[in-house]
Amino acid sequence: MIGEEAGKKLIKKAMEERERAKKGLERRDDFETLSWVPVKRIYTPEDVRELNYDKDVGRPGEYPYTRGIYPNMFRGRIWTIRMFSGLGGPEDTNRRWKELMAHGETGLSTAFDFPTINGIDSDDPLALGEVGRCGVSVCTFEDMESLFSGIRPDEITVNFTINTPAEYILASYFALAKKRGIPISKVGGTTQNDSLKDFYSQKHYRYSPEAHLYLNTDLIRYCTKNAPLWNTISISGYHIREAGSTALQELAWTISDGVEFVRYLTEKWKMDVDSFAPRLSFFWNAHDNFFEEVAKFRAARKIWAEIMRDWFGAKNPKSLMCRFHVQTGGCTLTYQYPETNIARVAIQGMAAVLGGCQSLHTDSYDEAICTPTDKAADIATLTQRILAYEIGATDTVDPLGGSYYVEWLTKEMTEGAMREIEKIEKMGGATKAILDGYFWREIAKSASEYQGKIEKNDVIKVGVNDIKPESMEYSFEPLRIPLDLEEKRRKWLKRYRENRDGNKIDTILDTLRKTAEEMQDNKFDEPQPMFEHIYEAVNARATMGEVMYALQDVFGRFREPPIF
Numbered sequence: 001m002i003g004e005e006a007g008k009k010l011i012k013k014a015m016e017e018r019e020r021a022k023k024g025l026e027r028r029d030d031f032e033t034l035s036w037v038p039v040k041r042i043y044t045p046e047d048v049r050e051l052n053y054d055k056d057v058g059r060p061g062e063y064p065y066t067r068g069i070y071p072n073m074f075r076g077r078i079w080t081i082r083m084f085s086g087l088g089g090p091e092d093t094n095r096r097w098k099e100l101m102a103h104g105e106t107g108l109s110t111a112f113d114f115p116t117i118n119g120i121d122s123d124d125p126l127a128l129g130e131v132g133r134c135g136v137s138v139c140t141f142e143d144m145e146s147l148f149s150g151i152r153p154d155e156i157t158v159n160f161t162i163n164t165p166a167e168y169i170l171a172s173y174f175a176l177a178k179k180r181g182i183p184i185s186k187v188g189g190t191t192q193n194d195s196l197k198d199f200y201s202q203k204h205y206r207y208s209p210e211a212h213l214y215l216n217t218d219l220i221r222y223c224t225k226n227a228p229l230w231n232t233i234s235i236s237g238y239h240i241r242e243a244g245s246t247a248l249q250e251l252a253w254t255i256s257d258g259v260e261f262v263r264y265l266t267e268k269w270k271m272d273v274d275s276f277a278p279r280l281s282f283f284w285n286a287h288d289n290f291f292e293e294v295a296k297f298r299a300a301r302k303i304w305a306e307i308m309r310d311w312f313g314a315k316n317p318k319s320l321m322c323r324f325h326v327q328t329g330g331c332t333l334t335y336q337y338p339e340t341n342i343a344r345v346a347i348q349g350m351a352a353v354l355g356g357c358q359s360l361h362t363d364s365y366d367e368a369i370c371t372p373t374d375k376a377a378d379i380a381t382l383t384q385r386i387l388a389y390e391i392g393a394t395d396t397v398d399p400l401g402g403s404y405y406v407e408w409l410t411k412e413m414t415e416g417a418m419r420e421i422e423k424i425e426k427m428g429g430a431t432k433a434i435l436d437g438y439f440w441r442e443i444a445k446s447a448s449e450y451q452g453k454i455e456k457n458d459v460i461k462v463g464v465n466d467i468k469p470e471s472m473e474y475s476f477e478p479l480r481i482p483l484d485l486e487e488k489r490r491k492w493l494k495r496y497r498e499n500r501d502g503n504k505i506d507t508i509l510d511t512l513r514k515t516a517e518e519m520q521d522n523k524f525d526e527p528q529p530m531f532e533h534i535y536e537a538v539n540a541r542a543t544m545g546e547v548m549y550a551l552q553d554v555f556g557r558f559r560e561p562p563i564f
Contacts, residue, residue, distance in 0.1 A: 010467065033292040034450070034459070035246040037412055043404035051407060056302070060397045063309075065301040066410065067398040068356040069321040074394035080359035081384045082159060084327060086111030086136035087371050088481050089489065090146035093136040097151065099374060103381045107359060108151075109159040111135035117204045119165035121545035122489035131486040134371060139544040140496060144172040153177045158189040159234070159325070159359075164206045166193040167219050168544045171535040174227070190231035190281060190325075193219050196257040196430055199560065200439035201239035206548065207555035209431045210524045217264050222531040224276045232276065233261065234283040234325060241285035242331045244447025247296050248413060250285060252420035253430075253439060255303055258282070259421070260430040262312055268527050273312045277319035281358075286348035287329040293348070294400055295409035297355030300324065302414055303421075326352035327361040333368040336463030338474050341365035346383050353393050354400050360384060370478035437563040444563075493543070500541045508537045509550040516554035
């Protein structure tokens with residue numbers, strides 16, 4: 001609730017705006033998007049007169065795919081409802097998944113805890129206080145078995161939001177499929193597997209950018225040959241935006257990372273671009289500015305199609321398609337009036353739908369406070385069903401196409417992003433830009449500018465700088481992870497390690513180190529297969545931490561250079 005005096009001020013402000021409007025004046029001197037692109041009062045055919053419909057926009061399902069990658073889009077089938085979820089131990093997340101599927105989820109997405117994301121086991125000293133807190137704890141093959149108890153890998157697709165230990169996690173999943181008699185050629189899903197963005201956003205890198213680029217592309221190599229239904233990478237802009245970038249930077253930097261992966265695969269692994277490109281995918285953020293987000297998604301498809309065709313000579317139409325998952329903006333959620341996040345999420349989800357996503361996660365209203373409660377997660381899932389079936393948004397393809405404003409803004413996003421991509425190319429590509437500190441510096445500037453605009457009331461956030469509550473209260477019981485989970489995991493891992501062939505594991509880990517040494521010696525210019533050795537380690541019951549530390553013995557631990 002707000003106080004009486006605050007209410008009077010709001011009424012006074014509304015009356016002042018009314019009087020200004022009577023005089024033909026506007027609420028603000030300047031209007032702009034969250035990428036600080038100036039927005040005019042009205043857009044007309046004059047603003048898009050340079051657009052060539054066939055060349056710049058086109059029909060859905062046709063190059064350059066601005067309007068969508070399929071001719072009938074959601075008239076054929078709706079996007080995959082894929083809720084990012086994970087908490088506690090594998091059994092806890094298995095229960096949550098089944099609850100979400102009962103409420104309309106059609107694809108799984110795994111949120112891992114901090115130790116798992118960093119590739120360390122639950123009993124590692126660095127894991128203290130973090131096990132199962134912000135995601136599920138997984139560090140052995142048996143954990144993977146428990147996670148998918150009663151769920152068949154060939155009957156539902158799953159996303160593993162994992163980067164540093166992506167090969168271990170995927171090898172465990174493939175080993176699970178094999179144990180259940182399911183060929184991995186029939187298993188579908190996605191590994192995020194994009195460590196480049198971690199260096200300037202999520203910060204969950206472990207080795208050097210060059211080492212991670214090698215490991216990420218090694219997974220792509222293996223799946224291209226053995227798992228044709230697997231999306232080998234989800235080139236991620238989401239975390240870049242959460243770290244403080246603008247929408248335009250998110251768009252440009254993510255595609256620059258994608259270019260770096262494609263270049264390494266074609267030049268170092270000597271792979272034909274059309275052999276692997278159809279299984280590349282992207283991951284975008286849906287932030288607050290509705291029309292800017294729609295324009296960003298449309299621009300992403302056009303830019304990627306042009307780059308893949310013109311820069312890399314891709315000929316397969318599927319190689320040109322920017323297929324993507326969207327998650328609504330976690331950083332936009334407020335602790336104040338948490339229930340208002342339901343409205344934010346619905347609007348951001350609508351932007352993803354009208355922007356032509358292939359799968360979507362909608363945040364839970366309580367995520368600014370805790371790991372989502374069951375009720376909040378159910379509401380978030382059902383929100384997607386409303387978007388899909390109740391409001392007519394899926395009845396026609398690209399319903400905002402042809403809007404003077406949307407087409408103009410798509411053009412602005414496309415041209416601005418291409419200027420930034422070309423700038424990064426002149427630096428030598430995304431890896432060089434990381435090592436030079438470019439992304440760190442620019443993201444700090446953007447984050448600071450955005451926060452400054454909130455503090456000056458130039459950007460309005462309800463509850464934060466508009467109608468601020470008198471007290472920080474909420475009417476629900478936050479979800480809490482049991483404090484004894486860590487101790488249970490430690491004891492379980494101790495027993496687990498006592499019932500394995502330690503000598504066999506040591507031999508396999510030595511093979512990992514030797515392969516890593518070869519890579520280090522040739523400066524990652526002549527990549528050698530690694531996934532097969534990690535798969536062997538999984539089958540021998542090596543833990544994730546043991547595998548990752550074996551690689552760290554050779555690659556070392558990357559420390560980012562001081563920038564400021």
